Amino acid sequence: MQQVIILSLKKYLEWTAYVIVPFVLAVLSSVVVERELYTFYGTLAEIGLIFILLLKPISQISGWISLRQLVGLRRPMGVTVFWLALFHGAMLIYERNLLWSDMMGLDNYLFYGVVALLGMIILGITSNNFSLRTLKKNWKRVQYLAYPVLFLTLLHSAMAEGEMIKFYVVSTLFVALKVWAHQKTRKR
Amino acid sequence: MKHYSFLTLAVIIVSASLCISVFEVGAKGNGRSSQAIFDYAGHEKPADWGVWEQEQKHAYYRSLGLYPASGNKYQGEFDVDRYFGMLGVNQPDNWDALSLPERQEFVRQVSLGEVENDRQIAEDNIVDGEGDRNENREGGGERENDVIENEVQPLQDDSVSFPLWLQLLLFGAVGAAIIGAKSLIVRK
Numbered sequence: 001m002q003q004v005i006i007l008s009l010k011k012y013l014e015w016t017a018y019v020i021v022p023f024v025l026a027v028l029s030s031v032v033v034e035r036e037l038y039t040f041y042g043t044l045a046e047i048g049l050i051f052i053l054l055l056k057p058i059s060q061i062s063g064w065i066s067l068r069q070l071v072g073l074r075r076p077m078g079v080t081v082f083w084l085a086l087f088h089g090a091m092l093i094y095e096r097n098l099l100w101s102d103m104m105g106l107d108n109y110l111f112y113g114v115v116a117l118l119g120m121i122i123l124g125i126t127s128n129n130f131s132l133r134t135l136k137k138n139w140k141r142v143q144y145l146a147y148p149v150l151f152l153t154l155l156h157s158a159m160a161e162g163e164m165i166k167f168y169v170v171s172t173l174f175v176a177l178k179v180w181a182h183q184k185t186r187k188r
Numbered sequence: 189m190k191h192y193s194f195l196t197l198a199v200i201i202v203s204a205s206l207c208i209s210v211f212e213v214g215a216k217g218n219g220r221s222s223q224a225i226f227d228y229a230g231h232e233k234p235a236d237w238g239v240w241e242q243e244q245k246h247a248y249y250r251s252l253g254l255y256p257a258s259g260n261k262y263q264g265e266f267d268v269d270r271y272f273g274m275l276g277v278n279q280p281d282n283w284d285a286l287s288l289p290e291r292q293e294f295v296r297q298v299s300l301g302e303v304e305n306d307r308q309i310a311e312d313n314i315v316d317g318e319g320d321r322n323e324n325r326e327g328g329g330e331r332e333n334d335v336i337e338n339e340v341q342p343l344q345d346d347s348v349s350f351p352l353w354l355q356l357l358l359f360g361a362v363g364a365a366i367i368g369a370k371s372l373i374v375r376k
Contacts, residue, residue, distance in 0.1 A: 018368025026361035030350065083361070094354050096242040099222050108238045 006069045010076070017076035017083075025087045038091040042113075045084035045120075046153050050170060052077050053150050057174075057181035075127055078146070082124030085153075089117040109159035116152035119145045150174065225266055229254055230291030275299075 028037070052074050059067035092098070103110040123145055125131070132139050151171060158167035222245075226233040231252055237245070249255070249266070253274030257265040272279040275298050280286070286294070350358065 014372055015369075018372060019365045021365075022361040022368070023365035026358045026365070030358055086357070087361075090354060090357050094350065097245075101223050102238050105238050110238065 002066060002069070006066075006073075010073055013073055013076040013080075017079035021080050021083045025083055029087055029091050033091075033095060035092065035095050038088055038095060041084045041091070042088035042157070045081050045088055046157055048077060048081040048084065049146070049150055049153055050174075052081065053146060054174065054177060057177040060181035060185055061177065079124060079127050082120055082127065085117055085120045086124065089113065109156050112152045112159065113156040116149050116156055119149040119152065123149065225249075225254065227288050227291075228268075229266065229271060230288070230293075230295040232292070 025041070055067065055074060056071050059071050098110065102108075103114050105111055123143065126135065126139065126142050131142075135142060154167045154170050158164050222237065223233055229252065234240070234248065240248070253271045254266040255270050257267050268279060275295070277298055280294070283291070
């Protein structure tokens with residue numbers, strides 16, 4: 001029964017990630033030119049990224065089978081996050097009329113957003129079977145980019161909101177969970 | 189192994205190059221940045237420009253007499269005729285040939301009323317703004333007031349026209365959705 005649910009969920013997630021999300025975002029973004037909407041894309045992308053990257057350590061620590069099965073669905077979830085991040089960045093660059101020079105500087109939150117987006121684009125375009133077959137072991141290495149992307153995303157949003165506490169709390173929580181999960185799997 | 193490491197590196201470099209190109213095209217417009225706008229107008233770019241909101245930037249542009257060349261977006265350009273109209277002087281013939289400090293000095297002198305109204309600048313005028321300053325100030329002031337009275341409200345353009353890079357992105361997303369749908373249907 002659980003397997004059936006997971007398979008159905010996988011099917012829906014794949015349709016969402018590969019078909020619905022890019023189509024809806026393209027249509028919505030060309031019709032509604034609102035900064036709030038584009039910012040909302042970014043918020044969703046950030047939440048999604050945190051969820052995806054916390055999923056594995058939490059499933060390893062808790063040992064819940066259902067969570068472990070969700071780990072196998074991270075790719076479509078990641079592709080959804082990629083589309084959200086891409087449209088968040090691209091539409092805000094357009095809507096805010098941002099120039100390359102406006103996004104530079106280590107004290108500029110846009111800089112971290114741009115770097116995170118570049119990482120996300122690399123992750124997005126390598127999230128397919130062709131890349132998996134071509135890159136083989138290196139595919140996993142490329143996917144490790146998700147970690148710096150997470151920290152850069154957190155830094156970007158925390159600086160944008162002017163509240164650094166979120167960056168420190170979520171980063172610490174993530175590192176702590178990863179260490180805990182690593183120790184737990186090593187003992188096994 | 190080396191082959192695949194090289195491939196990973198190549199994928200990363202190509203992806204990064206593509207992304208940078210997209211941002212370059214999207215961000216720089218026709219090749220002139222906000223820095224170029226300030227340089228061409230003879231103004232200092234504010235140090236914290238990068239973290240300003242779009243409205244703040246546009247308000248600052250307008251306070252200097254810098255209005256978009258077309259539509260409601262600057263796209264790296266401004267209405268040069270209107271700018272000099274606001275200043276109350278004709279654009280000097282040799283404006284393009286002037287250096288940034290010379291332009292800044294010219295604008296400073298105009299704001300102090302030290303440059304004769306409707307007179308084309310000569311290099312000497314920039315440094316030695318001698319002459320009948322009171323008369324110039326009155327003349328320049330009157331013209332400036334006229335312009336301010338007749339000032340058009342902030343430019344509004346309800347029509348949405350996306351730049352080419354964004355159109356490509358939007359069509360690319362729709363294309364990806366179609367390919368995604370096709371591959372998911374075929375897999376069934």
